[in-house]
Amino acid sequence: MAVQPWRGAPQPWEQWQPVPSPQAAMRAAHADRERTVDVLKAAYAEGRLGSDEYGQRVDSAYRALTYGELAQLVSDLPSGPMVLPMGGAAPMMPVMPVVPMVPPTFAPPPRPAPTNHLAVASLVLGLFGFLPFGIASVPAVVFGHVAKSQIRGSGEQGDGMATAGAVLGWLGVAFWAMILLLVVAG
Structure with a gap:
């Protein structure tokens, strides 16, 4: 030069x-x-x-x-030659994959965890537990407790449904037990 x-x-x-x-x-x-x-x-x-x-x-x-x-x-500065076009590698530097940084505002929303199926079944059976003979109350209690233990281990959603299903199941069992006692005593 x-x-x-x-x-x-x-x-x-x-x-x-x-x-x-x-x-x-x-x-x-x-x-x-x-x-x-x-x-x-x-x-x-x-x-x-x-x-x-x-x-x-x-x-x-x-x-x-x-x-x-x-x-x-x-070239003699710590940031190095940053002015190469997209996809071009800087001299004497390893080629790194280009990962676009997306601000969290523009990123797609995170997918929610799936809902536990036994929790849904427990809630539905708990609601049907007050129908004649309360046959759905016992499975509602069992499904509710099993769903709660699965949710603790897997991180799925549905803890509230499992609790509501178990509570409704226990209320259904208590209701039908009281009806049975009144029939037998009466």
Whole structure:
């Protein structure tokens, strides 16, 4: 690189020659230049660049036409050459898969845990426990207790339904036991 009389000796970042790649020759967009300036701002704020060098690099960033020129400006900074186009790998860096970061606001809502089927069955049988002969009350109690133990182990939903089914089942058993006692005593 030739010495430019108005600038003095070549700067360290100007002497670095990037690894030739197809991405280095691609034309840079304004957003790419802004990303490079952001890296330079961070380096200046951290004290890695002096004010003169920062000003020169920012001017060079706004004049840069290709990704290679932008990468050259930040190659000696900790953030490294961040200005390669999407999918391009930085020189001498392992290629990492690009995982887009989605803010939680725009992410799909989490799927709720499934509801325990025995809890649903317990609630339904508990509601039918007051029908004649209360035949559904005993299974409602059994299903309610089994569902509660399964829910504790699996993290499923339906704890309230299992409790309500068991309570209704016990009330149904008590109701029919009282009816039976009144019939026998009467």
